[in-house]
Amino acid sequence: MIFDTYETVALACLVLLVGYFLVKRIRFLNYYNIPEPVVGGFLVAIILTVVHQIWGLSFSFDTDLQRTMMLVFFSSIGLSANFARLVKGGKPLVIFLFAAAGLIALQNTVGIFGSILLGLDPAYGLIAGSVTLTGGHGTGAAWAEDLTARFGIQGAMELAMACATFGLVLGGIIGGPVASFLLKRLHKDEVPEDENVDDVEEAFEKPVYRRKINTRSVIETITMMSLCLFVGQHLDMWTKGTALQLPTFVWCLFTGVIIRNSLSLLFKFKVADEAIDVLGTVGLSIFLAIALMSLKLWELAGLALPIFVILIVQVAVMAVYAVFVTYRAMGKDYDAIVLSAGHCGFGLGATPTAVANMQAVTSHYGPSHKAFLIVPMVGAFFIDLLNASLLKVFVEVAAFFH
Template structure:
């Protein structure tokens, strides 16, 4: 059965509503910050897999709509990257970017050589590496398409969604224990509740937006996103077959960065950050819903155990890296503990997981202004740029061993 654009959009919205309903009512899902599209999408994918196994029916959805929503999301990431915030973060933010880059390199190295040791194509190791762990569901789904085209592997999309979900769960699980272990070194005691007051005027999880969502802000945001898609597609065609060839979404992201900061710095334009965030989230939600509806889970059967071994190793690597590298590089103090817990969150999962990890620590041991400035900024804005740049190199490495 084939569904056209309108049918695909309608079904994707139903998947999202199912996910919202379940996450709201199942505490386990909300505690681990599992995204609504992932919850609803996986349930639908399982149902469609059962239908396929019993009646032999297969379903296909509009891939153009899925791809457009993916590009909208990554354009929003680029449009959110404000250079002024990078300057505000200063040296600690740059140091944390370096730490994040080191983890990406380690994840991809472990993934590539781990997959080869287990008899898999090294491209599968990239999917079980920074593509889905540091990258998350959106980046995982985007690179799955590229790796399928470049390496001819099967089940890449299904594997990417499974790996990203695994990372999301374990990113939330290990953050607390890592922080507890590091806190024993500091002999840090819990802060009484009346002293645990955060007096920050503006923090990431409760930002003060200068512009509200209205029709003008929406039109301006859609206009900027349209430019990102148009220029991104043009640059993608221009770079094909050259040393600068990258996935289309990376060009859209880069275009967004340049466009946002040019408008802000040169023309003194006040970007509608809240609207960019809202429309980007909508794009990601619809994209993930369609991607997950399209999963062919039966193609994962032969990959499940080897990939699980690699992912388990990645969890150990993340915890060890947070303790031995992130904590020490970031100052070996309380702020470094909170940063390490946050790094576990987005190093395996996503920025919301990182924020949840940090909140769990600061709720008992006091606030950390430094951590709440740096981790969300790196996790939400700069990590996708960094990951895309480093993945270009590791894709070449995987191709060499292919």
């Protein structure tokens, strides 16, 4: 059964509404910040899998729309990358970026060599590496398409969604224990006093100026996103088959970075961040809903156990890395502990998980202004730039062992 563009949009929106309903009413889903498109999409994927197994029916959706929504999302990431904020973050932010880069390299190394040891194609190791763990659902789904084309692997999209969801849950689970372990190593005088807990809300850094969403800001944002898609697709065509070849979404992301920072630096133009956030989130939500509706879960049967082993190792690596690298690199103080808990969140899951981890610590021990400045900034857009750049290298490593 084939669904056209209008039917695909209608079903995707229905999936999102189902996801919102379930996340609001099921405590586990709400507590671990499981995205609504993932909840609704997986539910529909399971239903369609049952229908396929019983009646042999298959369903296909408008892939052009899915791809466009993916490119819209990554364009929004690029348009959000304000390098002026990087300067404001100073030296600690740069150090944290290096720590995040080290984890990305380690995740991909563990993934590639773990998959080789377990008799899998090394491309599967990338999916169980930074593609889905540091990258999350959006990056996972985007790279799954390119890895399938490059390596000819099966079930990449299904696997990416499963790995990203696993990481999201475990990232929320290990953040607290890691912070507790590190807090025991601090001297009592280094931990903030309890009377500072009321100041926790002050820890959220808010921009001094944010343009409100209106007709003009939406049109400006759509114009910039359209340019990102136009330029990104042409750059993809011009570099295909060369040493500069990258997935299309990476070119759209880079184009967004150039547009945003050129407008800010050369013309003092204030980009409407809220409009970018809203339109980017809509793009990601529809993209994930369609991607998850299209999952063929029965293709995962042979990969489940080996990939699960790799993911368990990745969780252990994240915890050890947070304790022995992130914590030490960030200064071995209370702020470093909160940053380590946050790193567990977006190193395995997503920025909302990182923020939830940090809130769990600061609600008991007091605020960490440094952590709430650095982690959302890095997790929101800089990590995607970093991940895309490093993945280019590790794809070649995987191709060598393919």
